[in-house]
Amino acid sequence: MTTDIHTLFDEDAIALRVAALADEIAESKPRNLLVVAVLKGSFIFAADLLRAMHRAGLEPEVEFFHLSSYGAGTEGSENIRILRDVESDVNGRDILLVDDILESGRTLAFARESLLSRDARSVKIAALLDKPERRKAAISADYVGFTCPDKFVVGYGMDMGHAWRQLPYIGYVAPDAAADGKTGE
Ligand code: IMP
Ligand code: MG
Numbered sequence: 001m002t003t004d005i006h007t008l009f010d011e012d013a014i015a016l017r018v019a020a021l022a023d024e025i026a027e028s029k030p031r032n033l034l035v036v037a038v039l040k041g042s043f044i045f046a047a048d049l050l051r052a053m054h055r056a057g058l059e060p061e062v063e064f065f066h067l068s069s070y071g072a073g074t075e076g077s078e079n080i081r082i083l084r085d086v087e088s089d090v091n092g093r094d095i096l097l098v099d100d101i102l103e104s105g106r107t108l109a110f111a112r113e114s115l116l117s118r119d120a121r122s123v124k125i126a127a128l129l130d131k132p133e134r135r136k137a138a139i140s141a142d143y144v145g146f147t148c149p150d151k152f153v154v155g156y157g158m159d160m161g162h163a164w165r166q167l168p169y170i171g172y173v174a175p176d177a178a179a180d181g182k183t184g185e
Helices: 011-027 043-055 106-116
Strands: 005-009 034-039 061-068 081-084 094-102 122-130 143-147 170-173
Touching: 005 011, 011 043, 011 143, 034 043, 034 106, 043 094, 061 106, 094 106, 106 122
Parallel strands: 034 061, 034 094, 094 122, 122 143
Antiparallel strands: 005 170, 061 081
């Protein structure tokens, strides 16, 4: 099978934006910062952002929150499931939630509520991509990499039916190929 993938954001553009986000985050002077990467889709973004944060002078700790919004088709379901929880105590800490895409907002709204209910001092959100037209939950990101056109995107950690996470850039697939591929992680 050959799939046409059109580049939306190339490696250089991503690297520049990630460095700028890290500088913005450092300017907010977080205290006792815990970065919580929402798996799976954020793993490459989180890895690059963490190294950029180090270069910006921050010393965050890192955790992982594996959530699934698996639903039929390309619409996220209302039900978010915790596949693997954060292990560290978040009480009193500044948390930076890192995810690939803020779409309906349900995944990150769930994650934020979950951490606030454990008495995090603050919960901010860094989303690599924002698809504002798709929003269902009342939530916005504090740090956004790029505003994304309303297309199904892959690469740089993001998948279609478990494929394409390895691409070093962000692209979109032809609409017919995107019809039934979302995993919502
Ligand atoms: P939500 O709708 O904001 O809850 O987004 C849920 C998750 O769906 C995102 O974190 C991604 O993992 C996934 N997702 C949403 N749009 C896309 C896309 O265009 N490509 C790949 N994954 C997506
Ligand atoms: Mg995700």
